[in-house]
Amino acid sequence: MTLLAASSSPALPLTAVAALTVLAAACGYALLCTVSPFARCKKCEGNGKRRRSGTSPKRGWKTCRRCKGNGARLRTGRRLFHATRATGQAAQRLHKAGTR
């Protein structure tokens, strides 16, 4: 009974709590993308090299194609930010070219 009373207490509605949680998560992710835009490459786990499948362990290493051997990948949020900026610049360039 105490649980029921707690849930029906005049607190924030569940939808508001959910919205706030999503907003907080989005803000946290945006901050993370700003502070550290690079994350460890998932494919090679930050090594920059991957084991070639089906070959002997002696000569089985190749550069990771995903991160091109850096071992780091740009976060999805940061890539999105760059993409929107790039398209904006491209649009501006097109606009300038059109006016000339």
Ligand SMILES: [Zn+2]
């Ligand atoms: Zn990699």
